[in-house]
Amino acid sequence: xxxxxxxxxxxxxxxxxxxxxxxxxxxxxxxxxxxxxxxxxxxxxxxxxxxxxxxxxxxxxxxxxxxxxxxxxxxxxxxxxxxxxxxxxxxxxxxxxxxxxxxxxxxxxxxxxxxxxxxxxxxxxxxxxxxxxxxxxxxxxxxxxxxxxxxxxxxxxxxxxxxxxxxxxxxxxxxxxxxxxxxxxxxxxxxxxxxxxxxxxxxxxxxxxxxxxxxxxxxxxxxxxxxxxxxxxxxxxxxxxxxxxxxxxxxxxxxxxxxxxxxxxxxxxxxxxxxxxxxxxxxxxxxxxxxxxxxxxxxxxxxxxxxxxxxxxxxxxxxxxxxxxxxxxxxxxxxxxxxx
Amino acid sequence: xxxxxxxxxxxxxxxxxxxxxxxxxxxxxxxxxxxxxxxxxxxxxxxxxxxxxxxxxxxxxxxxxxxxxxxxxxxxxxxxxxxxxxxxxxxxxxxxxxxxxxxxxxxxxxxxxxxxxxxxxxxxxxxxxxxxxxxxxxxxxxxxxxxxxxxxxxxxxxxxxxxxxxxxxxxxxxxxxxxxxxxxxxxxxxxxxxxxxxxxxxxxxxxxxxxxxxxxxxxxxxxxxxxxxxxxxxxxxxxxxxxxxxxx
Numbered sequence: 001x002x003x004x005x006x007x008x009x010x011x012x013x014x015x016x017x018x019x020x021x022x023x024x025x026x027x028x029x030x031x032x033x034x035x036x037x038x039x040x041x042x043x044x045x046x047x048x049x050x051x052x053x054x055x056x057x058x059x060x061x062x063x064x065x066x067x068x069x070x071x072x073x074x075x076x077x078x079x080x081x082x083x084x085x086x087x088x089x090x091x092x093x094x095x096x097x098x099x100x101x102x103x104x105x106x107x108x109x110x111x112x113x114x115x116x117x118x119x120x121x122x123x124x125x126x127x128x129x130x131x132x133x134x135x136x137x138x139x140x141x142x143x144x145x146x147x148x149x150x151x152x153x154x155x156x157x158x159x160x161x162x163x164x165x166x167x168x169x170x171x172x173x174x175x176x177x178x179x180x181x182x183x184x185x186x187x188x189x190x191x192x193x194x195x196x197x198x199x200x201x202x203x204x205x206x207x208x209x210x211x212x213x214x215x216x217x218x219x220x221x222x223x224x225x226x227x228x229x230x231x232x233x234x235x236x237x238x239x240x241x242x243x244x245x246x247x248x249x250x251x252x253x254x255x256x257x258x259x260x261x262x263x264x265x266x267x268x269x270x271x272x273x274x275x276x277x278x279x280x281x282x283x284x285x286x287x288x289x290x291x292x293x294x295x296x297x298x299x300x301x302x303x304x305x306x307x308x309x310x311x312x313x314x315x316x317x318x319x320x321x322x323x324x325x326x327x328x329x330x331x332x333x334x335x336x337x338x339x340x
Numbered sequence: 341x342x343x344x345x346x347x348x349x350x351x352x353x354x355x356x357x358x359x360x361x362x363x364x365x366x367x368x369x370x371x372x373x374x375x376x377x378x379x380x381x382x383x384x385x386x387x388x389x390x391x392x393x394x395x396x397x398x399x400x401x402x403x404x405x406x407x408x409x410x411x412x413x414x415x416x417x418x419x420x421x422x423x424x425x426x427x428x429x430x431x432x433x434x435x436x437x438x439x440x441x442x443x444x445x446x447x448x449x450x451x452x453x454x455x456x457x458x459x460x461x462x463x464x465x466x467x468x469x470x471x472x473x474x475x476x477x478x479x480x481x482x483x484x485x486x487x488x489x490x491x492x493x494x495x496x497x498x499x500x501x502x503x504x505x506x507x508x509x510x511x512x513x514x515x516x517x518x519x520x521x522x523x524x525x526x527x528x529x530x531x532x533x534x535x536x537x538x539x540x541x542x543x544x545x546x547x548x549x550x551x552x553x554x555x556x557x558x559x560x561x562x563x564x565x566x567x568x569x570x571x572x573x574x575x576x577x578x579x580x581x582x583x584x585x586x587x588x
Contacts, residue, residue, distance in 0.1 A: 032484070047490065103455075168447075170444065171428065201529050
């Protein structure tokens with residue numbers, strides 16, 4: 001699933017580089033705060049273990065082909081999200097720089113696709129929810145298979161988005177999705193089965209290895225994982241925002257012939273409309289346009305509109321901040337009323 | 341065993357670099373976006389950039405065969421994507437001697453050439469930097485100590501564990517008949533066994549490292565700061581890349 005340099009535009013590649021570098025910096029900060037030398041060595045050796053385990057091929061039942069273990073989810077289970085992310089990122093750096101898997105610019109995308117999703121989404125939100133403490137074999141199997149498949153599917157979907165945004169390949173979005181997702185679902189199921197079998201074997205042979213895996217959720221971790229997911233979703237998926245009218249606009253167009261009703265001529269309406277127009281910094285989900293656009297400006301026909309993307313990103317952040325502030329206010333108020 | 345020599349050529353550099361390692365990495369980080377910024381149908385633009393790694397390889401006398409082998413291994417996904425362009429974009433782009441060249445042919449060739457150019461530059465440059473120097477140069481450009489320690493440890497122990505995994509796989513294959521015994525569950529047990537051995541090895545390594553004064557990171561000394569020569573090389577290269585991009 002390695003993304004390749006030649007399929008990326010410098011802007012998309014650079015953006016993912018920035019996101020992945022920030023995540024590495026954040027995880028490194030978390031790890032250095034713990035200052036646990038034994039875990040530092042364990043991370044290094046487990047990174048080498050992933051390399052080694054990938055060399056052992058197995059026959060995939062019913063296909064006659066062979067596959068190998070990926071190891072992302074297993075590392076997240078053994079090490080927790082930050083350490084697993086840094087370990088997976090280090091493996092990907094060595095693969096990229098010394099084995100030409102992907103390339104230098106694609107490294108940011110590859111770290112995001114193959115380390116962020118298993119470490120920060122699949123393990124905390126899917127595996128732990130389903131598998132719990134791993135005591136039930138059925139729940140362990142379901143958690144492993146679901147989390148491994150979901151992690152791989154999110155990574156594969158991200159590859160499709162990055163390729164489409166870069167506009168180098170001519171493969172249509174739908175065709176590429178239909179090609180990538182079923183294959184990665186199958187790979188994910190096999191990965192999940194191997195992870196489950198390895199965990200079962202380890203639980204029987206050396207159960208102490210799996211005891212440290214159930215650390216409690218921390219509010220900061222959940223908020224950051226959701227923030228990154230919201231930012232990526234807002235900025236990337238908004239590029240595919242439909243230019244067609246929404247349901248309300250559609251029904252208005254059917255009844256009145258116009259998607260927006262004209263502003264009534266009263267002074268209050270005109271004044272408020274003018275204030276709104278002045279205050280909205282991204283009117284109509286786009287950059288504010290000058291009357292005489294410059295020669296380098298994006299034409300309305302361009303399939304990729306950075307204004308829409310920035311609007312999505314800004315919208316996500318504003319909703320996040322507003323809901324956070326509202327929650328904070330409610331908390332204050334309820335604690336105040338509770339105390340009185 | 342082939343896998344035993346995964347990193348063997350990285351231990352002794354293939355050439356001596358005229359600039360510092362950090363500068364070389366920064367040059368590479370500048371070069372790749374310039375190549376990738378060449379438009380989809382601009383074959384001449386990519387070929388112009390190919391001059392730089394080819395000049396570097398020939399001048400430094402770096403063996404090209406190992407690089408070609410790795411490019412070959414890395415190419416299936418790129419080949420698939422390039423084939424997609426070839427099949428989907430059939431609009432006539434140019435005509436030579438009554439032979440119509442489609443847009444897909446050009447864009448597919450550009451994708452393949454970009455891959456060749458960027459990966460050749462990457463592999464040839466890094467074949468000149470041994471791994472411990474690579475770690476040092478990463479520190480000097482601000483990569484966190486935790487991550488550099490991690491890279492150095494992964495690199496160090498990949499040799500040992502790859503050898504161990506290779507032996508386990510060979511032992512399994514020798515005991516399997518007609519494909520039986522190579523299935524998922526048996527392999528998962530092998531991987532589990534390798535994991536247990538790995539973690540106990542990590543404990544022994546940690547104790548040995550503690551005895552030698554290890555705390556939580558390797559604390560590699562950062563490489564020397566950029567000299568005037570390095571800065572001049574960066575500026576000159578930037579001018580050259582911009583010129584290539586504007587002229588071709």
